[in-house]
Amino acid sequence: MDFIIQKSLKLVESGLVPDQAIRAAIRALSKKRLIQEGRYDPEQGAQRYMEVLNMLKHSEIAIETDKANEQHYELPTAFFQAVLGKRLKYSACFFPHEKTTLDDAEEFSLHIYSERAQLQDGQHILELGCGWGSFTLWMAERYPNAKITAVSNSATQRKHILAEAEKCHLNNIEVMTCDVNVLELTKNSFDRVVSVEMFEHVRNYHKLFEKIQSWLKTDGLLWCHIFCHRFLHYPFEIKSEYDWMSRYFFSGGLMPASSTFLHFQDHLELAQHWQWSGTHYEKTANAWLENMDRNAEQLKPLFAKVYAQDAEAWWQRWRIFFMACAELFGFEQGQEWVVGHFLFKKKAV
Secondary structure, eight states: OHHHHHHHHHHHHTTOSOHHHHHHHHHHHHHHHHHHTTTTOHHHHHHHHHHHHHHHHTSOSSSOHHHHHHHHHSSOHHHHHHHSOTTOOOSOOOOOSTTOOHHHHHHHHHHHHHHHHTOOTTOEEEEESOTTSHHHHHHHHHOTTSEEEEEESOHHHHHHHHHHHHHTTOOSEEEEEOOTTTOOOOTTOEEEEEEESOGGGOSOHHHHHHHHHHHEEEEEEEEEEEEEESSOOEEOOSSSTTTHHHHHTOTTOEEOBTTGGGGOOSSEEEEEEEEEOTHHHHHHHHHHHHHHHHTHHHHHHHHHHHHGGGHHHHHHHHHHHHHHHHHHHHGGGGTSEEEEEEEEEEOOO
């Protein structure tokens, strides 16, 4: 069976299989994942849910952080500038209308974040997992008297953010390159902690929330955006036919459930919860793939430089990655895998 799967993957990665067939296979694997995790069997689902929850509680804050960093940021920033929207937002965007462009969807998202995180000018704001600074730079522009401290695990991203800040004459940004496992910051110093699609790289939320609680001021808030399943949570592991994503793009990652955080409220208390349909991520990923294909002529030399003899395979792997994101979150009209927003306050002692 493993041999057949390996041969099938080789064929898919060759670029000879039509996208329509690849997408159909992804939908079939998504259905298998739901069955495997107990989506349609309450007894099995509850047992699996608790197994994963216990694993999370006994884990490090995050695992394989270097590997995850390498998987997404080995390509130069020029790749993401050609594929993502104007703000370089490497996360789900919000599409309120059929004709909404990717650039507009990025802006809609950032405005929603600000409103839900209750951001105000003059605050000291910490962003964990800042990517290429889409939210950090937006906050710095919108709130010129705020102080923004951004944390990334990528030195390349730090360099890009600081260059953009200088170009835009923004003097209220500090960018740190640090693994979240060892991140230490001044206690009681932040009005807000915000995070967009970083907590999916976290395992032990108890330890992380304990740190965040100590960094927040008394009336401080944590707001985060994560992709998640409405009922299930599961780690990405290289153990089965589902390991393609784990091996190439999401080592050490977690698909949280929308309820996962409810089990980690010793230090922070959930104040509000929102959800977007998965169709917003579907549209985001399809827009990334469209940009990638449209800019193939300029991007393929980058792949040749980075991946050498494996450039063609990696070109197709990135295309499959975007298709996988689109089909997963578009599954059942976006009603299984969704985007969750969470607002926490410090728990009263």
